Amino acid sequence: MAAASALYDIPGPKTRGRHRLYSLLALVGIAGLLSWVGYELVDTGQFSYTKWNPFQYKGIQRLLWHGLLNTLKAFGLAAAFALAFGVLFAAGRLSEHRPVRRFSTLVVEFFRAMPLLVMIFFIFVAMKVQPLWALVAGLTLYNGSVLAEVFRAGILAVPRGQREAAYALGMRKTQVMRHVLVPQANRAMLPSIISQLVVALKDTSLGFLITYEEFLHAGKLIATNLDYDLPFIPVVMVIAPVYIGMCLLLSWSAYAVERRGRRSVRLRGGPAVAPAGVPMGSPPEVGEHPVGQV
Amino acid sequence: MNVLTANWSIYWHGFIGTLELTAVSAALALALGVLIAGFRVSPVPALRGFGLVWVTLLRNTPLTLLFFIVVLGLPRFGISFPFFTFAVLALGCYTSAFICEALRSGINTVPVGQGEAARSLGMTFGQTLSLVVLPQAARAVVAPVGSLLIALAKNSAIAGSFSVVELLGTYRPINELGYSIIWTFVWIAVGYLVITLAISVVFNLLERRLAVSR
Numbered sequence: 001m002a003a004a005s006a007l008y009d010i011p012g013p014k015t016r017g018r019h020r021l022y023s024l025l026a027l028v029g030i031a032g033l034l035s036w037v038g039y040e041l042v043d044t045g046q047f048s049y050t051k052w053n054p055f056q057y058k059g060i061q062r063l064l065w066h067g068l069l070n071t072l073k074a075f076g077l078a079a080a081f082a083l084a085f086g087v088l089f090a091a092g093r094l095s096e097h098r099p100v101r102r103f104s105t106l107v108v109e110f111f112r113a114m115p116l117l118v119m120i121f122f123i124f125v126a127m128k129v130q131p132l133w134a135l136v137a138g139l140t141l142y143n144g145s146v147l148a149e150v151f152r153a154g155i156l157a158v159p160r161g162q163r164e165a166a167y168a169l170g171m172r173k174t175q176v177m178r179h180v181l182v183p184q185a186n187r188a189m190l191p192s193i194i195s196q197l198v199v200a201l202k203d204t205s206l207g208f209l210i211t212y213e214e215f216l217h218a219g220k221l222i223a224t225n226l227d228y229d230l231p232f233i234p235v236v237m238v239i240a241p242v243y244i245g246m247c248l249l250l251s252w253s254a255y256a257v258e259r260r261g262r263r264s265v266r267l268r269g270g271p272a273v274a275p276a277g278v279p280m281g282s283p284p285e286v287g288e289h290p291v292g293q294v
Numbered sequence: 295m296n297v298l299t300a301n302w303s304i305y306w307h308g309f310i311g312t313l314e315l316t317a318v319s320a321a322l323a324l325a326l327g328v329l330i331a332g333f334r335v336s337p338v339p340a341l342r343g344f345g346l347v348w349v350t351l352l353r354n355t356p357l358t359l360l361f362f363i364v365v366l367g368l369p370r371f372g373i374s375f376p377f378f379t380f381a382v383l384a385l386g387c388y389t390s391a392f393i394c395e396a397l398r399s400g401i402n403t404v405p406v407g408q409g410e411a412a413r414s415l416g417m418t419f420g421q422t423l424s425l426v427v428l429p430q431a432a433r434a435v436v437a438p439v440g441s442l443l444i445a446l447a448k449n450s451a452i453a454g455s456f457s458v459v460e461l462l463g464t465y466r467p468i469n470e471l472g473y474s475i476i477w478t479f480v481w482i483a484v485g486y487l488v489i490t491l492a493i494s495v496v497f498n499l500l501e502r503r504l505a506v507s508r
Binding site for chain 1: 335337338339340341344350351353354355356357358359362363366367370371372401409413419422423427447448449451452454455462465469475476479482483486487490491
């Protein structure tokens with residue numbers, strides 16, 4: 001805890017004792033909370049046989065499995081399309097032609113400002129698109145726009161001299177981009193890209209609201225079944241760890257990449273690495289609409 | 295165009311609903327966020343652990359799943375509130391994890407000397423944090439907190455698909471009345487833009503007023 005050292009002294013024996021007391025009190029509080037939850041769970045019969053019975057059936061297991069696969073499918077498609085969308089519009093925003101730049105800026109700003117769910121519903125209800133493609137399209141437009149800003153900020157963060165040196169060598173703009181700017185920006189951007197993919201993965205669960213048959217949708221089907229005495233809590237106990245586990249794995253990979261990037265940056269002196277999880281600072285532009293990567 | 299004028303009361307109701315939901319959830323998220331950030335930098339290991347678990351769990355849970363748990367799950371527990379309270383709970387707790395992390399990164403920007411000076415005056419941890427470090431940290435994180443609140447306003451749309459107290463939820467009754475679905479959505483979009491732009495403007499002003507130059 002490097003941050004904490006500024007806030008309190010290294011505790012002496014008396015303070016350590018006091019902290020132990022606080023710790024004990026906090027633990028008692030947390031334990032009390034947990035045991036209350038446990039008591040409520042048992043009291044409302046959440047561990048009864050009927051409520052857990054459905055998970056033994058092959059059909060139910062297959063339903064959950066298909067839901068999980070559908071979630072991963074939507075995520076894979078959305079991630080691929082969003083990355084392509086992001087590259088395209090980041091290039092558009094960095095273009096030397098004003099109409100292209102204007103158009104790209106408009107598209108990116110609009111889709112970042114719209115609630116994702118409104119876009120998904122619009123595509124699903126008004127344009128009558130299949131649930132999977134409505135979900136993928138919505139995720140692509142939103143995450144693609146955020147990624148476009150990540151890419152743009154990454155390219156702009158490469159020290160100016162790099163670009164100038166490349167131009168001075170007689171490279172054309174595409175060459176400068178491909179051989180000088182993108183490879184350097186890539187390393188700095190990777191953690192932010194992965195963090196945004198975590199957001200996309202979390203948002204695939206919005207598909208549940210437009211009847212796309214993904215993981216949460218499968219869970220709801222089981223949870224609302226009267227034959228099994230409405231096993232809401234057991235379904236949550238099965239589904240939530242899977243979702244949280246998937247997102248945690250991705251988050252940790254972002255963290256690992258960030259740490260590796262920071263190490264090599266210190267050795268070679270490249271551009272600063274954006275910390276994962278912390279929203280990127282607004283790109284340098286006046287009247288900028290802030291990004292909310294949540 | 296006449297979609298808006300003909301259904302003004304439905305739209306207005308939804309717009310106010312979104313505003314209320316955003317404002318109350320934001321208050322909860324800010325209060326919880328400050329508290330958990332305090333936990334995470336405190337000298338008491340148990341509280342630090344609690345803060346870490348809170349942030350890690352909530353940041354990696356899809357908001358839809360959280361709504362599912364709170365709105366559909368809690369009543370099975372024998373806990374029943376009006377829908378609005380449930381929505382505030384889900385949105386507030388979810389956003390608090392992000393607010394906590396923003397604040398914590400703000401605490402890291404406060405020079406070490408500030409804390410040391412406070413301690414040398416004999417201030418306790420609570421005094422150092424609440425009187426010296428947090429006020430400066432808060433000023434440093436105005437911009438990120440602003441984008442988090444914009445995200446909160448946009449996320450409140452999820453509440454609309456669980457119940458009709460909110461702007462996105464208005465499309466259903468209007469759709470049933472047989473109005474143009476495209477224009478219905480255009481006006482919903484305009485409603486959200488008004489809210490997010492308003493937050494953005496307020497926070498830009500705040501940022502200019504409160505910026506700390508170091």
